[in-house]
Amino acid sequence: MSTKALDAQPKFAQIKQYIIDNIRAGTWHENQRVPSENELAEQFNVSRMTARRALSELTDTGILTRSQGLGTFVASFKSQSSLLEIKNIADEVRLRNGHYSCTVLSLESMAAVAPIAIALGVEVDSQVYRSVLIHNENDTPLQVEERFVNPTLAGDYLQQDFADFTPHEYLSHVAPLTEARHTVEAIMPSNEVCQWLGLFNEEPCLQVIRRTWSAEGIVSFARLISPGSKYRLGGHLTFKKKQP
Known part of the structure; x- marks a missing residue:
């Protein structure tokens, strides 16, 4: 500057x-x-x-x-995401004065297999939308996002340019979120995920499985995978004192 x-x-x-x-x-x-x-x-x-x-x-x-x-x-040179609220990863990167970019690997319609159908609350073999994206910080892969979306709540999902904004931003606009549930676990990445994240040595990754709801029903089911060396989860809680 x-x-x-x-x-x-x-x-x-x-x-x-x-x-x-x-x-x-x-x-x-x-x-x-x-x-x-x-x-x-x-x-x-x-x-x-x-x-x-x-x-x-x-x-x-x-x-x-x-x-x-x-x-x-x-601070430790790891990205941090909160367990207490859903944040837009692009905003997190920009708050650190980093350059955010996205690589779209897949954007398609597919027949829902049983686990996906159950997660989205739709019929088995009904059409759902699927996207696979890599979120980058300063041109370095930070997170792989695989997301399945209920078409009845986000009909134009496949027509979006996610190089300009994230799926989270789009879904928050067309189907404002009212509820989210997620699980977090450490995993060893598959060869495909290693390739996507540019991991040349095997290392544990952080996987977040998240389902989101709007007032009309389940909006999406997502799997977010980040290298353990680059990402962490944290949060801050404030408790009100009990009135005497």
């Missing part, structure tokens, strides 16, 4: 960009402590509150991690 463009940014955004640039350049490594609020405030001639905002926003997006009493550190 040019100096002129940097100067035009708000101060907290300049601090964020400074931190991101140091991480990308390899100046600051994984788990390395970054400057404190006081140090950043002095360096950028801003208030401590402004420096805190920059650190907090980068922590919220998973780029940094904070440890009370110890400081703020460069």
Whole structure:
């Protein structure tokens, strides 16, 4: 980023960009402590509150991690998705200032075999839609998504250009989600999945099986597979105190 463009940014955004640039350049490594609020405030001639905002926003997006009493550190270089809410993977990548892209491997109509029919609540051998996509971050495969979709709730699914937006974005628009259920497990990937993810050495992968509902019924059944070395699941819970 040019100096002129940097100067035009708000101060907290300049601090964020400074931190991101140091991480990308390899100046600051994984788990390395970054400057404190006081140090950043002095360096950028801003208030401590402004420096805190920059650190907090980068922590919220998973780029940094904070440890009370110890400081703020460069987070582990893994993507993080929440178990508590369904996030759009493209948004997650962009929040990390990464470049998101998608490779469409398959987009077709097929006869539903029994497990798929049961998962979608449709008749066996009825037509359902199937897509297989690779989600990339900075042109590196991050996740394989195989999704089966109920055509009665997303009739134009096969006509979409998922290079421009994700299936999650499209389905959220045409059949707003009201419920989701998922299971998470560690698996050893098949040779095909290894090829899709660019895995040259066998390593465990994280597999999420997810079904989603709208007010009209089951919308989709998806299998999401990510390399264990590049992805993790996490979440944050806030509990209300009991009233006396």
